[in-house]
Amino acid sequence: MSVAGRPRTGARIPYQEAARELLRNTVLDGMRELLTERDWSKVTLGDVATRAGVSRQTLYNEFGSRAGLSQAYALRLADDLVDHVREALDANVGDARAAIRVGMTGFFLSAAGDPLVRSLLSGEMKPDLLRLITLDAAPLLEHATTRLTTVFTHSWVDASVAEADVLAHALVRIALSYIPNPPVPQRDAAAEMAALLSPYVEAIVQVRGVRAPTGDVEH
Structure with missing residues (x-):
């Protein structure tokens, strides 16, 4: 996706879907950053939530575990x-x-x-x-x-x-x-x-x- 809410094709996608995609990308980007600093066994969900700037509950709601x-x-x-x-x-x-x-x-x-x-x-x-x-x-x-x-x-x-x-x-x-x-x-x-x-x-x-x-x- 080149910009939030608009895929490369240029077609609009619903706001909620775009917001969810942005959330997931932000969290996964934060996880990637943490993994460049420490081993996966040393990374907690709390660490990922903090790095991504979201609450742990938001993380649990989106990814479950x-x-x-x-x-x-x-x-x-x-x-x-x-x-x-x-x-x-x-x-x-x-x-x-x-x-x-x-x-x-x-x-x-x-x-x-x-x-x-x-x-x-x-x-x-x-x-x-x-x-x-x-x-x-x-x-x-x-x-x-x-x-x-x-x-x-x-x-x-x-x-x-x-x-x-x-x-x-x-x-x-x-x-x-x-x-x-x-x-x-x-x-x-x-x-x-x-x-x-x-x-x-x-x-x-x-x-x-x-x-x-x-x-x-x-x-």
Whole structure:
């Protein structure tokens, strides 16, 4: 959202929805700041409320619990994945392998620098964070898959909803699996994902008759 109450498309959204989105972003931004200063195990809901400038009751009303807060933050990681892939598709029209490689490279770098991910991977074991991207990953998986499905259907890939859902679901599952086990320097995980998934995209494009990288798209 570029300004409060008005998404990037320029369409108005209801005031209450805009206010809630602003509240959530303010709280999650405050949480991120705290995580750059201390480990997640040392961050309390009271700390987050104080940093965000809201009451603890407001925090509880919106997120329900510490687990709800961390899940909301993790959904940002899911959005980050989708945004990296969307931007890479826009920058690599007709080149599926490059688009996936660039998108995943960007996501891996972003995730590696995220303070919640860094907290997960350092210090004492944090079962609550680990569950977010393993046993309790369904909300992240569904959220990112739904958004990414839309990306694949409304880009030069021009996939059907069913095709896009298969591709998005596979990409998101693989990407999430790398968060607790980051790519090692000896392997180019982004290139490997591109080699694995790009033939599926290329087959869709070939059927649709989309011409590569000139930027001209035939429907």
